[in-house]
Amino acid sequence: MPKKSKQNLTKRLLDSLIPVPGKDYAVWDKDIAGFGVRVKPSGKKSFHIKYRTENGRQRKTTLGSYGQLTLEQAKKLARIELGQVAAGEDPGEIRIQKRQAQTISELCDQYYDDAISGKVLFRGKPKKASTLATDKGRIERHIKPLLGTRRFDLLKRADIEKFMYAVRDGKTAIVERTKKRGLARVQGGMGTAKKAVSLLSAIFNYAIKEGMLEHNPCQYVEKPRDNKRTRFLNESEYAQFGQALSKVRETTSYDTAGLAILALALTGCRRNEILTLERKDVDFAGRCLRLTSTKTGSQIRPCGKPAMDILEQQLKSSDNEYVFPSNRGDGPVINIRTPMKFICDDAGFDDVTPHTLRHSFATVAHELGYSELTIAGLLGHSAHSVTSRYAHHVDHVLSDAADKVSDVILKRIYS
Known part of the structure; x- marks a missing residue:
């Protein structure tokens, strides 16, 4: 050889x-x-x-x-x-300069710069802009405040565990302005802490790949097991939800946001998939949403007729490129936290989130007797490439399922 x-x-x-x-x-x-x-x-x-x-x-x-x-x-x-x-650059010299980094803060900056340039891959692809924005937030609001001045080559597992529990206990909690009218509520909790540790582990793996480090101190950190979210709306709770939703739309300025929340309930989509939905993404002839950027990549998502009717109503009411445009500016609706709180307070819910609507959609599909494979296709899960396989060959199977599930949910909401 x-x-x-x-x-x-x-x-x-x-x-x-x-x-x-x-x-x-x-x-x-x-x-x-x-x-x-x-x-x-x-x-x-x-x-x-x-x-x-x-x-x-x-x-x-x-x-x-x-x-x-x-x-x-x-x-x-x-x-x-x-x-x-x-x-005209010298990658070898750039790597030498990177090895001279001493602090976590400097390492994070190098990681982020390389991630922006497409050199940090996730599942074989450069990270999406939305993922990079989330990484940047975790770096600036959790990692740097607690570990930024520490030498990254001297950190031990005990330091990472101390960091994790500090984030969990709210040591980095803060409310800060992000844009002209934006507000970021940085909270604690174990979920937040585990995600911060996962990002920190990815940054250390990057340092190992760059030859700056030999071992990842996050490797053997014991993270408490997730409490899987099992909350869903039953038939009577859907009715309470519907009454509260109608009240919010009629008595507040959150009519568009309320419609977006209703679309979430009728499609099972993730929050940002609906909030950032654009006119070009809605395929009425194909009875589907052609999403270019989801958690698992671009997808063709079947969409039931009740949901399609809402989307059509929205598109006729505005020339905006977004299906659910903001009342101010040209961008999409971004604040559904407040109307969701109004809905939950009025309905007497204290544990319902936008993700609950997605889980409830799946539960209704299960009640109607659909298989796990079909439900995965309706929700856009990546397992076995379910969505893409169905969308190219048997659209009508998932489209009919989406029709029935969303129709049942709509009747429960407005019973």
Whole structure:
């Protein structure tokens, strides 16, 4: 194998490479000039790029080990870094500068900068803008205030556990303005704490990939098990919900937000899937929503006739690109917290959230006898690529199911 220095790198080829006692060797890719894999005597395989700097100096830099990175992920990173070379930059020098970072705050900034440029991958793809915004919030509001000045290479598991419980206990809780009329309520709780630790773990994994660290101190942190949300609305509670919703729409300025909440109940969609729904996403002929950005990627989501009627009513009432436009400005409705609170207070609920409506939708579908596979397709779950498989071949099955489920829910709401 060492004599054949250039080949088409494939997973099968990588798996077949065997170590040579006493020395390492490299196999370079035929398709991406300067990209290859190095095999050490120990059997460890790592991805590299080689290039020349602007002053003619040849350099090699490691992208990460095989196993930490898949071949496709490594190729994406190689193209990005070789693109930097073409632009006159030196990826190797950039990595050296990164290794000089001393604090968690500096490491977080480097992670975020690379994430914005598409070099930090999640499920094989660059992170979405909305995910990056959430990461930024957790970094600035939880990680930096509690750990920002600490040296990242000296943190231990006990430090991470202390951080987790500090966030849980509300040590970073704050209410702050975000935009001209925006307000962020940063709260504690174990759910918030676990998500902050998960992000911190991802940042440490990034540091390991960059050669800045050897071990992830988050690895063995014991996080309490999730209490799975099982709250759903029964038939009488749907009626209470409907009465309170009608009252909010009739007596407050939250008519559009109220319709968005009703759409959530009739579709089982996630909150942001409805709030950011655009005119172009609604396919009346196909009886579906063509969502370009969801938790699990782009999807075609079946939509029942009662929900479609609401969407059609909204689109006729406004020329805005968003189905549920804000009363102020050109953007979508973003505040359903307040109308949801009004609804819950009036109906006597203290544990109902927008996600409860999604869970209730699934519960009604189950009551009607639909299979877990069909329910997963209605909700847009990613398991087994249910949604895409149905949407391309048997749209009518899920569309008919969506019609029946949303019709039952509408009758319960306005019984």
